[in-house]
Amino acid sequence: MTRRLAIALVHYPVRDAEGASVTSAITNLDVHDLARSARTYGCSDYFVVHPIDAQRELVDRIRTHWLEGSSGRRIPDRKEAIAMVRPVPSIEAAYDAVGGRAACEVWVTAAKRRTDGAGVPTIDFTEARARLRGDGKPVVLLFGTAWGLADALLASADAALAPIAAAEATGYNHLSVRAACAIALDRLLGA
Numbered sequence: 001m002t003r004r005l006a007i008a009l010v011h012y013p014v015r016d017a018e019g020a021s022v023t024s025a026i027t028n029l030d031v032h033d034l035a036r037s038a039r040t041y042g043c044s045d046y047f048v049v050h051p052i053d054a055q056r057e058l059v060d061r062i063r064t065h066w067l068e069g070s071s072g073r074r075i076p077d078r079k080e081a082i083a084m085v086r087p088v089p090s091i092e093a094a095y096d097a098v099g100g101r102a103a104c105e106v107w108v109t110a111a112k113r114r115t116d117g118a119g120v121p122t123i124d125f126t127e128a129r130a131r132l133r134g135d136g137k138p139v140v141l142l143f144g145t146a147w148g149l150a151d152a153l154l155a156s157a158d159a160a161l162a163p164i165a166a167a168e169a170t171g172y173n174h175l176s177v178r179a180a181c182a183i184a185l186d187r188l189l190g191a
């Protein structure tokens, strides 16, 4: 048995190039591609976190287009994935949807080790995969947009997943969030 694992794509609070906390815009491709990964690996939910009503309405329109429009009939596989998308106004709303912050574990992702000094343990994927087996609180796994998750959000997590990187140092590991999500879910839940 595997613990419940939800993913959340965070558009606020995220960092800008200078490290300030900002809100990023919805990207259509992220809505689709993370939904497909979430559906493939058996995640319970895919939360798209955005504080602006009009941006969540955009996500709703994409969702409705695929669930009720002709595209969903034409490409049912995509419809099934898009059905997982849940736009929410805040990260707290995502936690509430799985029972509240105290009732879940929050794991964060970043290309660099950014929680060192914040008292958040970094766990490698072998350990994280083992932790997901058996009983335990639901896990909400956070992915960032823009320049990544804001420092305060990283510091509020229960654990940080080790950055994804090549076995041989390449000096580069800045993945798109779509690639990072697919790789992380495959390492955590893949066959």
Ligand code: SAM
Residues within 6 Å of the ligand: 109, 110, 111, 112, 142, 143, 144, 145, 146, 147, 148, 149, 162, 163, 164, 165, 173, 174, 175, 176, 177, 178, 180, 181
């Ligand atoms: N606009 C960008 C895009 O095209 O996706 C957004 C970049 S955003 C910083 C990428 C997010 O993907 C990070 O916040 C993190 O969640 C994840 N990510 C990227 N590279 C990663 C890595 N090497 N290890 C773990 N997570 C990574």
